[in-house]
Amino acid sequence: MAKGLTRCNVCGRTAEQVFEGQMLISIHERIGYGSEHDGSMLDLDICPDCFDKLIDGFAEECAINPIKENF
Structure with missing residues (x-):
């Protein structure tokens, strides 16, 4: 979050x-x-x-679909 303004990290909206x-x-x-980003x-x-x-x-x-439709 940038200075209290929440933006999409991808498109910036x-x-x-x-x-x-x-x-x-x-x-x-x-x-x-366990990740190369340990501690980040x-x-x-x-x-x-x-x-x-x-x-x-x-x-x-x-391998296992992470989306559970109409759960």
């Missing part, structure tokens, strides 16, 4: 620019042991449009 009723997907976690902080906000593009490509690479 602010939360206010995302369509009404939609929410940004946010992950804010310290990266644990992940500060990710992504708008629904960018999330769809990202997850569609990512899910195809997964």
Whole structure:
């Protein structure tokens, strides 16, 4: 988050620019042991449009699909 203004890390749109009723997907976690990014902080906000593009490509690479439809 940049100075209290939440932006999509991919396209840069602010939360206010995302369509009404939609929410940004946010992950804010310290990266644990076992990654080349050990100890780094992940500060990710992504708008629904960018999330769809990202997850569609990512899910195809997964042995177990991370998306549970209509859960």
